[in-house]
Amino acid sequence: AVAGNTMTSSTEARNKTLWIVRTFMERIRRQGGADGEVIPWGPTVYPTRTKDAANSGQHPQIDCFPFPSPTLHFSLLPTISKETDVPHFDVFNGDADGICALHQLRLADPRESTLITGAKRDINLLRRVQAQAGDTVTVLDISLDKNRDDLGRLLDAGVRVDYFDHHFAGEIPDSPNLTATIDTAGDVCTGLLVNRFLKSAFLPWAVTALFGDNLHDAARTAAEPLNLDASQLQQLETLGTLLNYNGYGSKLEDLYFAPDDLYRKIKPYADPFDFIASDKTFEALHNGFESDMNRASSIAPVLETEHCAVFSFPDESFSRRVSGVYSNQLARDNPHRAHALASLLPSGEYLVSVRAPLDTKTGADELCRKFPTGGGRQAAAGINELPADQFQAFLDAIQEQFR
Incomplete structure (x- = not known):
């Protein structure tokens, strides 16, 4: 008043x-x-x-x-509008990192927005943004390079864009309408970049994002100011893993929760421990995760060398859901080795998740960009649709990349 x-x-x-x-x-x-x-x-x-x-x-x-x-x-975000009725769009990757990055920003700056997201591999999200001059857009955890044309369209139209990401970006457009915070270092995720921007205001959610992106050492380092005990740190690790697990699939029907719905479930909770204790979403994801991981662990590799291993999974929803988190577990269990998990799609193509050796955290993006629909970051990358007749070429390429 x-x-x-x-x-x-x-x-x-x-x-x-x-x-x-x-x-x-x-x-x-x-x-x-x-x-x-x-x-x-x-x-x-x-x-x-x-x-x-x-x-x-x-x-x-x-x-x-x-x-x-x-x-x-x-x-506050540098692009906060001076008028409350300016349309705003939040565009974010549907995995743990994208959700936790957005959650931190909206805890700091609550605002009404149009949510645009999808399954983790659905990264060409800016094409769905129909904004006009004066509108504002926040983009989180999707490759600038993969969205270059639509980003240019928005900037040329007078839309102001804040871009936070850690994937390969290529040349960053020079525009007064763009504020880009991009860091492709192997131990960085978008949630950590947002955490830096907010001066650690919601640090537990950044730690959750780091765990979700399989950056466990970085997560533990980031968590040090929180003075968490081992049990609390394990809870954030599990939460990050489950949020990331939910993002994988070739279509939304593969997922337990649509990413925008999952974000809305998290939105009321400033404290991740409250979310874990109070919302049934955590339990539902945990049960699904345990079931899928048990099935995944029974599948033998189709290629295994000292430096890399490749697994081929059947055309089932569990295969696509588990592809990222199981690849992360394999990487942690064998840190000197690269890993790839190829899930057969109904089309006969493969959805491929690649993890570089944790000892180096480099090479995954370079390998995947050799194939159409491939991309990602240095430590973790993927191919959305690998043609079946290129599967052997992929096996040859991963052995060449990691030797």
Whole structure:
């Protein structure tokens, strides 16, 4: 009420103040009431704004006091609109990394948006964005290179785009409408890039994203400020694995939950431990994961050498669901060796997941880009539709790549 009655002389100031008040009240709601009970690792928000920031027109600063970390500071997204009715699109990969990246951003900056996502391999998502001049788009965890034409279309139309990603990007367009945060290092994921942007405001979700992308060493390093015990760290590892597991499939029907629905289930929870304890989604994914992994472990490799191993899975939904997480497990069990899992598709082609040796975390993307529909990142990549008559060529190529 104070914000609404005292700031009416300036629409911009009023909107910013309302956002701060709304965010503050939302944090109180998530903490179970106005009695000040603090959720571990969930930020309690106190609004501050310096005179210099107010005069310069910068967005407000939020002081976060995540228990048990020291005071942290983060700014709102640089493309936050000054008008609340500007259409916004959130475009994100349907795996653990994409979901956790978006969740962090929307915890920091709640806003209404059109969600655009799909199964993990459905990465040409910008073609589904029909935006106009002045609209804003946030893109998370999909290759810029694979979306180059549609990104150019949006930028040329006057759409402002924030892009966070860790996949191969190629040449980044030079446009005043684009803000790109891209890091292709082998120990980085998009959730970690967003975490850096938000100055660790929601660090447990970034740790979850790292585990989901099979970056276990990086996840444990990132988690150190949280002072988690072994059981808590294991819970985040399991959550990341399950969220990633849910993203794999050649079509949405292969998945237990559509990725946009899974994000909506997570959305109310600032604390991942609350989600694990309170939402039945976690249990449903865990049961499906255990069943699929037991079936996968019974399948022998079609190629096995000192440096690589390849598995061929049948045309069944479990094969496509388990392809990524089982490849990750194989990589952890044999860190000196590269692995590929080829799942037969109804079309007769193969859906291929490739993991570089964990000791090097390089070469997977280079191998997959040798084939049509192939791509990814250095440590983990894939081929969406490998023709059956190129399967032997793939076996030869993986042995050549990793030797």
